[in-house]
Amino acid sequence: MANVDIFQVRTHEAPLLPAPVSTTGAIGWMRQNLFSSVGNTLLTFFGMYLAYSIIMPFIQFAFIDAIWTGDNREACLATDPNTHAGACWAYVKAYLPQFIYGRYPEMERYRVDIVYAMFVLLLVPLLMPSAPQKTLNAILFLVVFPIVAYFLLTGLEIGDFVVFPIVETAQWGGLLVTLVIAVTGIVASLPLGIALALGRRSQMPIIKLVSIIFIEFWRGVPLITVLFMSSVMLPLFLPEGVTFDKLLRVLIGVTLFSSAYMAEVVRGGLQAIPKGQYEGAMALGLRFWPMMYLIILPQALKLVIPGIVNTFIGLFKDTTLVLIVGMFDLLGQIQSSFSDPNWSTPTQGHTGYLFAAIVFFVFCFGMSRYSIFMENKLHTGHKR
Structure with missing residues (x-):
């Protein structure tokens, strides 16, 4: 009898089967990114050990062993000589008004x-x-x-x-001074930086030379020197009887310093715009300022959003340098509180600096995330 091949013909589509568990979800992501090879596995375990060694002591100090209530230093001292006390958040709570307002009169803080x-x-x-x-x-x-x-x-x-009632700026302090300097510097340095960037690319020799000298001078001087000169040395060169408020001098110095860096960031964006954009704008009959306002600057600023925000973040953190000219910003107010014997403990300094780090991180991280949001929203073919 001859051999007969029997074939099975499917008359309907086979059901779709789910992907293997080992290739999808969290397990699949870990297999692909963390444990894809022997080397990656070793690096993963080393990173986990390093993170545990850093994060756990921080959590232990900041939360588990922390002291949350108390009226003086006695509450934040370790009860057992063989143990270490955690963060003294009771001290931060007691000094919180000064950290926010400085020496601003209590009745006027509203x-x-x-x-x-x-x-x-x-x-x-x-x-x-x-x-x-x-x-x-x-x-x-x-x-x-x-x-x-x-x-x-x-x-x-x-x-x-x-x-x-008049409140002298010498009574300002804490977060108030930090935000005043940072916001003023950010808002004022951006348009000034744009003007300097356009001036540096100008075809007019005088304007180009002045812009280059201004930018290179301020970029070549440390901010500490700028603050010292504006606060201490500048009054010596003013006519007799002419004075400027110390905070105003600091604001001017910070703005000029930041605008020089902002100018270079914006100039990078201007140079990234293809030449055809300029030629197309001129072909439409647009003059210089309409061309810049309507076509060139929107594209250039969109390209350099990370650089602009990076400059803003650096400026926000550099506000702590005003302490050297006798202005007590948030960090300066925290440092001045260390002289209070009522809260003097071994953990007072750690707690104060940790509080300052958290505040600065919140503001800087917020600016960073917003810049990412704007990049994702505005990118039109530039993102790779």
Whole structure:
């Protein structure tokens, strides 16, 4: 009898089977990224050990062994000589008003709170791309808010009528000074940096030379020297009887210093724009400023968002240097609190610096994440 081959013909589609568990989900991701080879496995275990060695002591100090309540240093001292006390958050709680307001009069601190509230209420919709009335919002934030904040913080007296009592800037401190310097420097340095970048690329020799000299001078001088010169040396060169507020001198020095770095960041974006964009704009009959405003600058600034935000973050952290000229920002206020014997403990310094690190991290991380959000929203073919 001849051999007969029997074939099975499927009359319907076979059911779809799920992918193996070892290739999907968390397990698949770990197999592919952490344990794909012997070398990667060893590096993974070494990284886990290193992270455990760093993170666990931090958690132990900051949370598990931390002291959260107390009225003085006795609450933050270790009860057992063989153990170490954790972070003294009771000390931070007691000094929190000074960390936020400095020596601003207690009865007038509501004015600072109003400025904080106005800043948040105007900044948040300005940063939201879908928020309406952008032009009005920008005018309120960039024009109205600085004027109102100035009179609220410094005071306003009309003749014998006192609207807000005068508070000297020498009494300001803590987070208030940090934000005033950082926000003023950020807002003022960006347009000045754009102008300097355009000036450095100008075809007019005088403007180009002045821009180059300005940029290279400020980039070649440390910020500490700038603050020292603006606060200590500048009054020696002024005419007799002419004085400037110390905070104003610091603001001017920080703004000029930051604008030089901002100019180079913006110039990098301008140089990244293809020549055809300039030629296309001129072919449409656009003059220099309409061309820059409508076509070139929007593309250039979009390309250098990471560099701009990086400069902003550096400026925000550099505000701590104002301590050398006698201004007590957040870090300076924390350092001055170490002289209080009522809270003097072995962990006071660690706790104060940890609190400062957390505050600076929150602000800097927020700026970083927002820059990533804007990059993802604005990229149109540039992202790789």
